[in-house]
Amino acid sequence: MADAAFDSRLRSAAAQWLTERSQIHQELVTRDELEEFVFEGARIPLIDRQRGIRKPAILDAALSIKTTFTKPGQPPPYEDREGPDGLLRYKYRGSDPDHPENVALRKAHEWNLPLFWFVGIAPGVFLPRYPVWLVGDERKDLQFVVALDEAQRMIQPRSVIDEERRRYVERLTKLRLHQPVFRARVLKAYATQCAICQLRHRSLLDAAHIIPDGLPQGEPVVPNGLALCKIHHAAFDENILGIRPDHVVEVRPDIRKEVDGPMLRHGIQDMHGRRIGLPSERSARPDRDRLEVRYETFRSAA
Structure with missing residues:
Protein backbone atom coordinates (compact mmCIF):
# COMPACT_ATOMS: atom_id res chain seq x y z
CA MET A 1 0.00 0.00 0.00
CA VAL A 186 -30.33 22.48 -16.42
CA LEU A 187 -27.59 23.67 -18.78
CA LYS A 188 -26.88 20.09 -19.81
CA ALA A 189 -30.58 19.46 -20.50
CA TYR A 190 -30.75 22.60 -22.69
CA ALA A 191 -27.54 21.74 -24.58
CA THR A 192 -25.77 24.73 -22.99
CA GLN A 193 -27.77 27.43 -24.74
CA CYS A 194 -30.31 30.04 -23.77
CA ALA A 195 -33.83 28.72 -24.27
CA ILE A 196 -34.92 32.13 -25.62
CA CYS A 197 -32.06 33.43 -27.78
CA GLN A 198 -29.84 30.33 -28.16
CA LEU A 199 -26.72 32.09 -26.84
CA ARG A 200 -24.13 29.34 -26.23
CA HIS A 201 -21.48 31.03 -24.06
CA ARG A 202 -21.57 28.94 -20.89
CA SER A 203 -20.17 31.70 -18.70
CA LEU A 204 -23.09 33.93 -19.72
CA LEU A 205 -25.79 31.34 -18.96
CA ASP A 206 -27.80 30.76 -15.78
CA ALA A 207 -30.22 28.14 -14.56
CA ALA A 208 -33.38 30.14 -13.85
CA HIS A 209 -36.08 28.84 -11.53
CA ILE A 210 -39.58 28.90 -12.98
CA ILE A 211 -41.07 28.93 -9.48
CA PRO A 212 -38.64 30.81 -7.21
CA ASP A 213 -36.60 28.89 -4.66
CA GLY A 214 -38.32 28.68 -1.30
CA LEU A 215 -41.90 28.71 -2.65
CA PRO A 216 -44.13 25.64 -3.08
CA GLN A 217 -42.96 23.75 -6.20
CA GLY A 218 -39.76 25.82 -6.18
CA GLU A 219 -37.42 22.85 -5.83
CA PRO A 220 -34.08 22.88 -7.66
CA VAL A 221 -35.12 20.22 -10.19
CA VAL A 222 -34.74 20.36 -13.96
CA PRO A 223 -38.51 20.60 -14.74
CA ASN A 224 -38.50 23.76 -12.61
CA GLY A 225 -35.57 25.19 -14.54
CA LEU A 226 -34.82 27.11 -17.72
CA ALA A 227 -31.42 27.77 -19.25
CA LEU A 228 -31.36 31.51 -19.83
CA CYS A 229 -28.65 34.02 -20.66
CA LYS A 230 -28.10 36.61 -17.96
CA ILE A 231 -30.14 39.29 -19.78
CA HIS A 232 -33.15 37.06 -20.29
CA HIS A 233 -32.83 35.59 -16.79
CA ALA A 234 -33.04 39.08 -15.30
CA ALA A 235 -35.91 40.01 -17.64
CA PHE A 236 -37.79 36.84 -16.64
CA ASP A 237 -37.27 37.46 -12.92
CA GLU A 238 -38.41 41.09 -13.26
CA ASN A 239 -41.50 40.13 -15.29
CA ILE A 240 -40.26 42.10 -18.28
CA LEU A 241 -40.92 38.97 -20.27
CA GLY A 242 -42.90 35.83 -19.52
CA ILE A 243 -43.21 32.34 -20.95
CA ARG A 244 -46.65 30.94 -21.63
CA PRO A 245 -47.49 27.30 -20.83
CA ASP A 246 -47.37 26.62 -24.61
CA HIS A 247 -43.68 27.75 -24.52
CA VAL A 248 -44.20 31.08 -26.31
CA VAL A 249 -42.38 34.18 -25.05
CA GLU A 250 -44.39 37.31 -24.27
CA VAL A 251 -42.83 40.71 -23.67
CA ARG A 252 -44.74 43.06 -21.41
CA PRO A 253 -46.84 45.53 -23.46
CA ASP A 254 -45.29 48.67 -21.95
CA ILE A 255 -41.80 47.32 -22.68
CA ARG A 256 -42.75 46.65 -26.31
CA LYS A 257 -43.66 50.34 -26.68
CA GLU A 258 -40.40 51.68 -25.27
CA VAL A 259 -37.77 53.24 -27.52
CA ASP A 260 -34.19 52.58 -26.47
CA GLY A 261 -30.99 51.17 -27.92
CA PRO A 262 -30.35 47.97 -29.89
CA MET A 263 -30.20 45.75 -26.80
CA LEU A 264 -33.83 46.48 -25.91
CA ARG A 265 -34.99 46.19 -29.51
CA HIS A 266 -33.13 43.07 -30.56
CA GLY A 267 -32.49 41.45 -27.19
CA ILE A 268 -35.92 41.88 -25.61
CA GLN A 269 -38.63 43.25 -27.92
CA ASP A 270 -37.79 40.95 -30.84
CA MET A 271 -38.24 37.93 -28.56
CA HIS A 272 -42.00 38.54 -28.33
CA GLY A 273 -43.86 35.62 -29.92
CA ARG A 274 -40.81 33.40 -30.16
CA ARG A 275 -41.04 29.78 -29.01
CA ILE A 276 -38.40 28.69 -26.53
CA GLY A 277 -36.02 25.83 -27.24
CA LEU A 278 -36.78 22.69 -25.26
CA PRO A 279 -34.67 19.80 -23.99
CA SER A 280 -34.70 16.71 -26.19
CA GLU A 281 -35.45 14.60 -23.12
CA ARG A 282 -39.16 14.95 -22.37
CA SER A 283 -38.71 14.40 -18.63
CA ALA A 284 -36.41 17.45 -18.52
CA ARG A 285 -38.85 19.86 -20.18
CA PRO A 286 -40.43 22.65 -18.12
CA ASP A 287 -43.36 21.50 -16.03
CA ARG A 288 -46.59 22.89 -17.47
CA ASP A 289 -48.20 23.47 -14.08
CA ARG A 290 -45.21 25.49 -12.92
CA LEU A 291 -45.23 27.50 -16.16
CA GLU A 292 -48.91 28.30 -15.65
CA VAL A 293 -48.30 29.54 -12.11
CA ARG A 294 -45.33 31.64 -13.20
CA TYR A 295 -47.17 33.01 -16.24
CA GLU A 296 -50.02 34.23 -14.04
CA THR A 297 -47.46 36.15 -11.98
CA PHE A 298 -46.20 37.75 -15.20
CA ARG A 299 -49.75 38.63 -16.32
CA SER A 300 -50.42 40.27 -12.96
CA ALA A 301 -47.30 42.40 -13.35
CA ALA A 302 -48.26 43.29 -16.92
Missing part, protein backbone atom coordinates in the same frame (compact mmCIF):
# COMPACT_ATOMS: atom_id res chain seq x y z
CA ALA A 2 1.06 3.59 -0.59
CA ASP A 3 2.33 5.74 2.24
CA ALA A 4 0.61 8.87 3.52
CA ALA A 5 2.82 11.17 1.45
CA PHE A 6 1.84 9.42 -1.80
CA ASP A 7 -1.83 9.57 -0.81
CA SER A 8 -1.57 13.31 -0.14
CA ARG A 9 0.23 13.98 -3.45
CA LEU A 10 -2.38 12.01 -5.38
CA ARG A 11 -5.31 13.89 -3.87
CA SER A 12 -3.59 17.24 -4.44
CA ALA A 13 -2.76 16.41 -8.06
CA ALA A 14 -6.33 15.32 -8.80
CA ALA A 15 -7.70 18.50 -7.23
CA GLN A 16 -5.33 20.64 -9.30
CA TRP A 17 -6.32 18.82 -12.49
CA LEU A 18 -10.02 19.38 -11.82
CA THR A 19 -9.43 23.04 -10.90
CA GLU A 20 -7.52 23.68 -14.13
CA ARG A 21 -10.43 22.21 -16.09
CA SER A 22 -12.95 24.45 -14.33
CA GLN A 23 -10.87 27.55 -15.05
CA ILE A 24 -11.43 27.03 -18.79
CA HIS A 25 -15.19 26.54 -18.23
CA GLN A 26 -15.05 22.75 -18.29
CA GLU A 27 -16.76 22.29 -14.97
CA LEU A 28 -18.18 18.93 -16.00
CA VAL A 29 -16.10 15.81 -16.43
CA THR A 30 -16.91 12.51 -18.12
CA ARG A 31 -16.51 9.04 -16.72
CA ASP A 32 -13.96 8.27 -19.45
CA GLU A 33 -11.83 11.26 -18.43
CA LEU A 34 -11.99 10.31 -14.76
CA GLU A 35 -11.00 6.75 -15.57
CA GLU A 36 -7.95 7.90 -17.53
CA PHE A 37 -6.42 10.12 -14.83
CA VAL A 38 -2.65 9.58 -14.66
CA PHE A 39 -0.50 10.30 -11.63
CA GLU A 40 3.28 9.85 -11.50
CA GLY A 41 3.22 7.71 -14.62
CA ALA A 42 0.42 5.39 -13.48
CA ARG A 43 -3.25 5.39 -14.47
CA ILE A 44 -5.32 5.78 -11.32
CA PRO A 45 -9.04 6.15 -12.09
CA LEU A 46 -10.78 8.68 -9.87
CA ILE A 47 -14.14 6.95 -10.19
CA ASP A 48 -15.40 3.40 -10.23
CA ARG A 49 -17.70 2.36 -13.06
CA GLN A 50 -19.77 -0.07 -10.99
CA ARG A 51 -19.44 1.28 -7.46
CA GLY A 52 -20.29 4.53 -5.73
CA ILE A 53 -17.22 4.45 -3.52
CA ARG A 54 -13.77 4.52 -5.13
CA LYS A 55 -10.72 3.14 -3.34
CA PRO A 56 -7.75 2.49 -5.61
CA ALA A 57 -5.93 -0.72 -4.72
CA ILE A 58 -2.81 1.28 -3.98
CA LEU A 59 -4.54 3.33 -1.23
CA ASP A 60 -5.80 2.34 2.21
CA ALA A 61 -8.67 4.85 2.29
CA ALA A 62 -11.39 5.85 -0.15
CA LEU A 63 -10.58 8.52 -2.71
CA SER A 64 -14.02 9.53 -3.98
CA ILE A 65 -17.76 9.06 -3.70
CA LYS A 66 -20.34 9.21 -6.48
CA THR A 67 -24.01 10.11 -6.79
CA THR A 68 -25.54 8.34 -9.77
CA PHE A 69 -27.55 10.36 -12.29
CA THR A 70 -31.28 9.66 -12.35
CA LYS A 71 -33.74 11.13 -14.83
CA PRO A 72 -36.10 13.85 -13.55
CA GLY A 73 -39.01 12.27 -11.72
CA GLN A 74 -37.23 8.97 -11.05
CA PRO A 75 -36.16 8.06 -7.50
CA PRO A 76 -32.38 7.75 -6.97
CA PRO A 77 -31.03 4.36 -5.80
CA TYR A 78 -29.68 6.04 -2.66
CA GLU A 79 -31.25 9.11 -1.05
CA ASP A 80 -28.61 11.48 0.32
CA ARG A 81 -30.44 13.83 2.66
CA GLU A 82 -29.70 16.53 5.20
CA GLY A 83 -29.83 15.59 8.86
CA PRO A 84 -31.23 17.59 11.81
CA ASP A 85 -27.91 19.41 12.05
CA GLY A 86 -28.18 20.62 8.44
CA LEU A 87 -25.30 18.42 7.26
CA LEU A 88 -25.64 16.03 4.34
CA ARG A 89 -25.59 12.25 4.69
CA TYR A 90 -24.03 9.77 2.25
CA LYS A 91 -25.43 6.25 2.40
CA TYR A 92 -23.31 3.17 3.03
CA ARG A 93 -22.76 0.60 0.32
CA GLY A 94 -25.43 -1.95 1.22
CA SER A 95 -26.47 -2.84 4.76
CA ASP A 96 -23.15 -4.18 6.09
CA PRO A 97 -21.19 -1.47 7.95
CA ASP A 98 -18.06 -3.59 7.52
CA HIS A 99 -18.31 -3.96 3.76
CA PRO A 100 -14.82 -3.17 2.37
CA GLU A 101 -16.05 0.01 0.67
CA ASN A 102 -17.63 1.28 3.88
CA VAL A 103 -14.42 0.45 5.72
CA ALA A 104 -12.49 2.46 3.13
CA LEU A 105 -14.74 5.46 3.74
CA ARG A 106 -14.42 4.99 7.49
CA LYS A 107 -10.65 5.24 7.19
CA ALA A 108 -10.99 8.47 5.22
CA HIS A 109 -13.20 9.74 8.04
CA GLU A 110 -10.86 8.64 10.83
CA TRP A 111 -7.79 10.09 9.07
CA ASN A 112 -9.54 13.36 8.10
CA LEU A 113 -8.74 12.85 4.42
CA PRO A 114 -10.36 15.06 1.76
CA LEU A 115 -12.59 13.28 -0.75
CA PHE A 116 -13.94 14.03 -4.20
CA TRP A 117 -17.69 13.88 -4.70
CA PHE A 118 -18.78 13.27 -8.30
CA VAL A 119 -22.46 14.14 -8.77
CA GLY A 120 -24.20 12.69 -11.81
CA ILE A 121 -25.50 15.35 -14.21
CA ALA A 122 -26.26 13.07 -17.16
CA PRO A 123 -25.33 9.48 -18.04
CA GLY A 124 -21.54 9.30 -17.71
CA VAL A 125 -21.19 13.04 -16.93
CA PHE A 126 -20.39 14.42 -13.47
CA LEU A 127 -20.01 17.68 -11.58
CA PRO A 128 -17.05 17.42 -9.18
CA ARG A 129 -17.40 18.81 -5.66
CA TYR A 130 -14.15 18.92 -3.70
CA PRO A 131 -12.76 18.81 -1.18
CA VAL A 132 -15.43 17.29 1.03
CA TRP A 133 -14.89 15.51 4.34
CA LEU A 134 -16.64 12.82 6.33
CA VAL A 135 -17.26 14.19 9.82
CA GLY A 136 -19.46 11.46 11.25
CA ASP A 137 -20.19 7.76 10.97
CA GLU A 138 -23.80 6.82 11.79
CA ARG A 139 -23.77 3.02 11.72
CA LYS A 140 -27.32 2.65 12.94
CA ASP A 141 -28.60 4.62 9.95
CA LEU A 142 -26.03 3.15 7.53
CA GLN A 143 -24.60 6.51 6.52
CA PHE A 144 -21.73 8.94 6.85
CA VAL A 145 -22.03 12.65 7.62
CA VAL A 146 -20.53 14.94 4.95
CA ALA A 147 -19.07 18.43 5.34
CA LEU A 148 -18.84 20.48 2.17
CA ASP A 149 -16.38 23.07 3.46
CA GLU A 150 -14.25 24.03 6.44
CA ALA A 151 -17.11 25.84 8.19
CA GLN A 152 -19.32 22.75 8.10
CA ARG A 153 -16.47 20.67 9.53
CA MET A 154 -16.89 22.63 12.75
CA ILE A 155 -20.47 21.37 13.22
CA GLN A 156 -20.82 18.39 15.54
CA PRO A 157 -23.06 15.81 13.83
CA ARG A 158 -26.47 15.42 15.47
CA SER A 159 -25.77 18.36 17.73
CA VAL A 160 -28.59 20.71 18.66
CA ILE A 161 -27.99 23.98 16.82
CA ASP A 162 -30.04 27.16 16.87
CA GLU A 163 -32.19 28.15 13.91
CA GLU A 164 -29.83 30.88 12.72
CA ARG A 165 -26.85 28.53 12.59
CA ARG A 166 -28.90 25.84 10.88
CA ARG A 167 -29.91 28.30 8.18
CA TYR A 168 -26.23 29.18 7.75
CA VAL A 169 -25.30 25.51 7.33
CA GLU A 170 -28.12 24.98 4.86
CA ARG A 171 -27.11 28.10 2.91
CA LEU A 172 -23.58 26.69 2.54
CA THR A 173 -25.04 23.43 1.25
CA LYS A 174 -27.07 25.34 -1.34
CA LEU A 175 -24.04 27.32 -2.47
CA ARG A 176 -21.63 24.38 -2.57
CA LEU A 177 -23.90 21.62 -3.84
CA HIS A 178 -27.55 22.23 -4.65
CA GLN A 179 -27.20 25.37 -6.78
CA PRO A 180 -24.17 24.18 -8.81
CA VAL A 181 -25.82 20.80 -9.42
CA PHE A 182 -29.10 22.47 -10.46
CA ARG A 183 -27.24 24.79 -12.85
CA ALA A 184 -25.18 21.98 -14.36
CA ARG A 185 -28.21 19.73 -14.89
